[in-house]
Amino acid sequence: MFGPFERAVAGRYLRARKGERFVSVIAIFSLVGIALGVATLIIVMAVMNGFKADLMGRILGLNGDMSLFSVSRSIGNYDDLAATVRHVPGVTAATPLIEGQVLLSAGSYNTGGMVRGMTRAGLRDLHEVSDSLVAGSLDGFDGNDAIIIGVTLAERAGLSVGSRLTLISPNGAATPFGTMPRIRAYHVVAIFDAGMNDYNSSYVFLPLPAAQVYFQMPDQVTQIQVMTRDATNVQPVRAAIERAVGDSRIRVLDWTQTNNAFFGAVTVEQNVMFLILTLIVLVAAFNVISSLIMMVKDKTADIAVLRTIGASRGAIMRIFLMCGASVGVTGTVIGTVLGIVFCLNIERIRQFLQSLTGTNLFNPTVYYLEHLPEKLIWSQVVEVIVMALSLSLLATLYPSWRAARTDPVEALRHE
Known part of the structure; x- marks a missing residue:
């Protein structure tokens, strides 16, 4: 898709020369913004995944996946009833x-x-x-x-x-x-x-x-507290227990009925945080647009010369697409590496900051948990990467199209 000519010209434009420092600074800020946005998204999603998984594991580990009550x-x-429940497929303890x-x-x-x-x-x-x-x-x-x-x-x-x-x-x-x-x-x-x-x-x-x-x-x-093999799929086991017990006076309540509102609120908060933090990457993408537009204005004469020596509009468009994509891809890669490394060492970082500041950064009386959990879900990391790359590439389309539409006659008339 990108030939040696386009790569060579794009690489030359990305290296700032005297008089072009301002455009380069904007591009650097765009790269830093994308990197920070991607890293923040990965870290926050991992912490919220860990918080949800840890909280769910501890709550269900102490309260069971479901319970049997009498009206x-x-x-x-209870001994006979517990023995009946233990024989239900999928039940590990009653x-x-x-x-x-x-x-x-x-x-x-x-x-x-x-x-x-x-x-x-x-x-x-x-x-x-x-x-x-x-x-x-x-x-x-x-x-x-x-x-x-x-x-x-x-x-x-x-x-x-x-x-x-x-x-x-x-x-x-x-x-x-x-x-x-x-x-x-x-x-x-x-x-x-x-x-x-x-x-x-x-x-x-x-x-x-x-x-x-x-x-x-x-x-x-x-x-009677019941543990199952798979807490995420308790409805079939609950139905099987109700059939095995066969007593209308015994009610079976699983965790989705007793704690669903709590875990649902955590899921909603997780989705909202993803949307909010995506705005960081979006703002950085707008910076990419700004830097590319300024680059196109600065390189108008160069574009006209390239057109007169035979460069097609498609080649001009690919040159500036590469300039913008380089910023987006580099920022995404740096942000991904930074976010993953931070997540894998998040508890050590918390302990270091806590000892450095002398304050409790994660009070267990407020957050219910006594450590900062994290759980990297690689499919979410891929989603963040795809989202960042998509926004970065979309940000390059308009400036690249404007560059390709430059009329060499008009551009060189006053040179």
Whole structure:
């Protein structure tokens, strides 16, 4: 498409000579703008992908892909029901549990919290907790006097393995003097770090028999938590569970029903950010138009001479297309490399900036996560590259067309 003649002339025009520095400076700014726009797009999309994937993995890892509830708010035959669910294709685990809200108290520290009563085997299946123990072990998770807490709660309340944590529930026994709250202290047997500040600070785990005693639910649970092989395709598994259970009193809710609004908002924000940051590349493309128009005005006499010695309009157009495309392609390549390198080292960069400034750049109490996640999706990187190259090439069309339309007679009349 581009012959040696066009490449030679375009390369000569891209090398600024005396008196042409201003056009060259505009071209450099255009290149820098495209590079920064492409790098910013890649970095932001990778961070938002990582945020979504990490958040989704942790939320589903702790809450399960779906849950079974009873319209009566308690499930009696939970062992048989869990066994039925485990035999459904696509199900990897079905864990009966009791969940209830309490007040957590340790010395002068008090906060609201969520109690989950589970068997030791069920807690082992909850890998976000069982695989992230920072102190203690699951060996002592039995009886009526054991509790597992999060690392943030342990730090705020000054607790360690062997300490006592008191649970207070307002749903106590009725007396002539009113309802007396239920108060019970438990020994901490393990401390976990789930990677989410919300869970680390407010979730505690009791053995299932202890939770049944505390919440006065003998031989009952509040739900059955279900894990599946593919969380992104839970609807067929949910339908299969409903058919296997065959009980209209049991409701099956998957994560798309309970958390869909949250993940939908993240997806919308991701798309909006892509459109907003695309404007950076668009502005840089307009700079390419400006630099090319100025180059065409500056090279009017050269264009006329080239036309008189036999250069066709197509050759002139290809020369300036190459000039603009060189800026766009170079900026896109630099921006892509810069964005990928930044993404692959984003946590190291955050730690360096944090130590340099002495500030917390990613507060876990605000962002729920305790590190800056990133997930490069190469198809999105390709989309960014194609978008940047397309805008850059489109920006060269009009100035190149104007150059090709130059009349050599008119251009040389006053020379």
